[in-house]
Every structure is written in structure tokens, then in C-alpha cells.
Amino acid sequence: MIKGKFIDNLPKVYGIYTGGFLVFIIIMAIAEQAGMSAKMIGIFFVAFTVLIYALIGWLSRTLQTDAYYVAGRQVPTVFNGMATAADWMSGASFVAMAGGIYFKGYGYMALLVGWTGGYVLVASLLAPYLRKFGCYTVPDFIGTRYGGNLARFSAVIVLTVASFTYVTAQINATGTIASVALDIPFEIAVYVGLASILMCSMLGGMRAVTWTQVAQYIVLIIAYLLPVFWISNNIGAGFFPHFMLADEVARIAELEGQFGFVKNSAADLATVPKGLAGITKPHSSVNATPWAFISLAVCMMAGTASLPHVMMRYFTTPSVRTARRSVGWSLFFIFLLYSSAPMLATLSKISLMDPNLATGIIGKSITEVQALDWYQNWNQAKLMFVSDFNGNGTLELNEFFMKGSAVVLATPEIAGLPYVISGLVAAGGMAAAMSTADGLVLAISNALSHDVYYKIINPKAETAKRLIVARVLLVLIGFAGATIAALEIQGILGSVIWAFDFAMSGLFFPLVLGVWWKRANAPGAVAGMLLGLISGTAYLVWVRSGGSGFLGITQLTFGIVGAAVSLVSMIVVSLITTAPDAATQKMVDDVRVPSGKTILGKQH
């Protein structure tokens, strides 16, 4: 059935894979009708998909450095787009984003704008130039462009801080999903998640991660879109929700006016389980100041352009031209999910709120709601809670609480979809979290093995030894991430936003100016990276420990402080120290021209 080279057969291979996955969903649906328990369906979905990824990871094993670090630079445009989309869309995008929109409305949607707008910066400022450079890792670019181990090492520090913050959140997410779907305790589920992540990346590095990420994208996009379309049709909101939910959005605003946003007393709120929230903000109206919205969007955009695990995906394309187009495809595949998240939030809210719908619970009696099957399930899983604060016996809008992730995980069940959809959603969430975790763990371990071990400590190391070091580091970083994830310090979404701010603080300007400002030199870049990271971190610590902050910059937007310090210090230090030598200037000129040899050789 498959002849010739794997790369030439990609559409066929993934076509068969997608068909196979759809058949699997249908088989599960039939099994559900035949009486298979919900728990078994969940286990089958998660176990089956994870095994497929592990198989792909094993088939992609390699002993060559350019395959391990950059997938041999032969990933076609559209497939790299899919892989980047999976790499990019994390457990936070998949599980938490619709919930965030559901609870916070407009102020939160700055994340949608930021996490897509950032790709314009990636495409125009960085990706094609870094591809031309021919580096293996982001610190590889910094180290070669600016010269010197100090610059390289500073980049590794920023990369590690940002990516590590991010990866603990992803391992946390895999653990959460694995613990719900497989019904095992979270502390163990975290390590089950870790094992699956390592199986995909350890043997084949970037090559294995690329082909598993494409497979994971297909699972996660089906798992996200199918319920959105199904629910929309089920409640009669329209067959294509994206263009047809205007009436529902207006209806929610009307119901919000009718129910009102009653403020709960502190004593009442203390009885609500931790992490659950009620609806306190309007769904569609503009409820944040322009600055609050824009500052968050700006941080996410600059962070996008500085996160190494995304940037390194564009090192894998065959050429500069395909790298550029690949960014467009990445954003297209991301757009498919991101434009659906607000629709899911709308559908979820209308299902729960509208008394005219069979699924509506607001205004029903408390005892009736407490007797619902799905309420009992999710209440037991600590994702939902109702309480009759005013003692009138009916459920008011301010008396219903749920966790953000419940919007994605529980809505199919609330809207009366069969359990097979919930199993599918669990598999999708697992795919999203695993794919991002893989990209991040690989970004960190590649930076440590290539930039710290090979370039700084032991430049004479042989290929085999380099790849062993890379794999050992991969496992160590994975375990460190899982150990911290098991402590549950910060919520999934909070850690993700921090990661963007860290990346933006330390790397945005050193990367951009490296291409666009010839005068930028090593002392300037080092100052930019370190002072940016330190000042951003200091601001975060200050605000976290009760500091009042300034200019309305919060703990979610501290990257603005870091990046501003980074820019100023980089320019000042560059200008008071000597200009880069002629060879470096020539290198920058070469980077700006797409044709010709890459700056760094194929094997380096």
C-alpha cells in the first residue's frame, strides 16, 4: 500500500491514520450502545491514542544529529504547520481556554488575539531568517550571531526558565486527564503522562516529535470540533456555529440582565471548593479597559515570537520559503481551534442558562439539579458545585460553580451527547498536552545537550555520545518537570502565561535585533537577556508578594517590564561597546538573503 520514501507518502499515511481514527470512534460508539461502561470507553480512547503515538515515536528512532535535532530539515510546509499547531496548542488551549472565555468574557479573549497575532511577528521578523541561519536550537543562533559562550549560555538560561515553567503546566495537564480517564490518583497519573511523553521523543528527537505531533493534531482538532458542531445542532443553534450563534450571544446577554450578577458574601464563597468559579462577568460586552486588553495581548504576541519550542519547528522545513509559508499554515490550523473556543463557551453557557432549553439548570430547584446524573459525576470529580445561598430552593446564576476545564470536559455530557464524545475529548486533551510537553522537553534538552554540552563543555564529543547525552537530559528534565508538576504550585493557565512573559523578557529583543540591527553586539545581547529576565522576574515576585505594581502591569503582563528593560539595556550597552567585527556583519547580511548556503553547516 505504501511504496517509496515516507516523506513522499505523507498525505496517504495520515489519510489512512485519520480514517482509522474515525473508524475507532464509530466502533467505540457501537460499543457504548452495546453496554460498554463509560469508564472503559475513556480508558480505551486514551490508551489507544497514546499507544499509536508511542509506535510512531519508535518508528522514527534515529542515530543522526540532523534528524535528531531538526528532523533532517525535510518536513513539508503543510505538515510542519500541523505539527506546529499541535506543538503550540497546549493543554491550556484545549482544556482551559473555552473555560476562561466562559468565565471572564472579553478581558480573557485578549489571549485569543495575542496567541494568533504573535505569528505575524514570527513570520515577518524571525522564522525565515533563523531558518537561513541553519541553527539546531535558539541559543545556537544567539551564540553564533553574537559570538561567545556567555551569550549562548544566557540564552540557554532564559530558554530553560521559560520552557520549564511551561512544561510543568503541560505535565500537570496530562496528569489531570490521565487521572480522570484512567481513574488513577493524580500523583501516579503524572508519571504515566511523563512516560507517554518520553516514549514519543526519546528515540527519535525532533523527527519523532514531528510525526507524533501531526498525529496528535489530527486527534485534537477532531476532538474539539466534533462536539462544537454536534452541540450546536443538538440545541438547534445552527449547523455551522461559527456563523450562526449571534442569536445565542444576544440571548445570553438578555438572560444575564434578567438574572443579574448577584455578588456572593465572603462567607458563602468560602464554602465553594477551591478552583471553582461562578459567572460574574458579562459574556460578550466589553468588560476590560483598553490597556488591560492590549497589554495582555502584547505580552502573548511577543512571547509567541520568543518561545524556543515554536521557533525550532521552523528549523525543520526544507527551505526559507517553506519556513515562511509554514508559519501561515500553522496559524491556519491554530485558527480552526481558536475560533471554535468562544463558540463552545457560548454553547456551554446557553445550555446551562436558558430555561427554555431542556438542559438549562438556572431557575430549577436545587434538589432537581442535585439529582442530575451528570451533576453528580462532575461534582464527585470536584469540577462542579451548587449551593442554595439565599435559601429560596431554586438555583440562581450566582449559586452555580464549576472549574474552567469543565466547559470543555463536561459540556458534551450536559448537552446530552453520548459518552463516546467525552472519551474523545479526553483523548484530544491528552494529545494537546503531550504534544506541547514533547516540544518543550525537547527544546530544553536540545539546548543543554547541543549548546551547553557540545558547544561549551566538550566540543570534540562524537555524534553517538552527543545523542546519548541528549537522551539522558531529556529523561532527567522530564522527571524534574513531573516532580514539580505533582506539587501543583500554580494553575495550568497561570503557568502558561508566565512562560510567555519570561520568554518575552529575555529573548524577544535579542532575537529580533540579532537579525534587524547589525550594530547589536555580544555585550548588548547578554545585558538584554539577563537584565530583561531579572527585572521581569523581580517585578513578578514584587507583585506576587503584595506589591502594588505600576502602570496597571499585573503578574500576567510582567513581560512588558522585562522586555522594556531588555530593549533599553541592549541598545545602551551595544552602543557604548565596540561594534561587531566585519565577519559578523557579513553574517547578518547573508542571513537576510534567502538563497545560498546556510550560515551553519548541515552537521555542526
Added chain:
Amino acid sequence: MSKQEQHWEKTRNLLFITLAIWFVFSIGIFLFGAEMQESSIRPFGYPLTYWFTCQGSLAIFVILIFWFAGRQEKIDDEFGFTEREGEQ
């Protein structure tokens, strides 16, 4: 001006245009979020600002990147800087 300098100047101009469009739809319009929301322009019936945050700006970014890539390819072609097949 050398060929390479001309190429870079055109590339830079394209960057400025791209970033200007990006700025309008990622930052500019949200300075007027509250005003736009009241507008009588309602794409697919959604309030205007709401629509931009959940579809409009996102879709514009996708189109913008492909447009940018196309224009940059033209510039590269014009100066003969396009990579040849198989060149690494």
C-alpha cells in the same frame, strides 16, 4: 546601492506594511473596543468587537501571513535571491 541593499530595503518596507496592518488589528482597534461594540456593523449578527476577538482579527492574521509570504517571494525572485531546489 548594491543589489543586496536594494533587496533589503524592499524587504524592510514590506515588513513595515505588514507590521502596520498587524498593529491595527491586534492593538489599534481594541483602543476603541467599547465604541466599536455599539456600532451598527454586526458581522454575522455578532457585536463588532466581540466578532473581532473571536474571529475577525484571527482570520486577518492568517490571510496577512500568506499575503506577506507571497510578496516576500516576489521580492526575492526580483533580485534572483530565491533558493534553488535542493540547495541547503
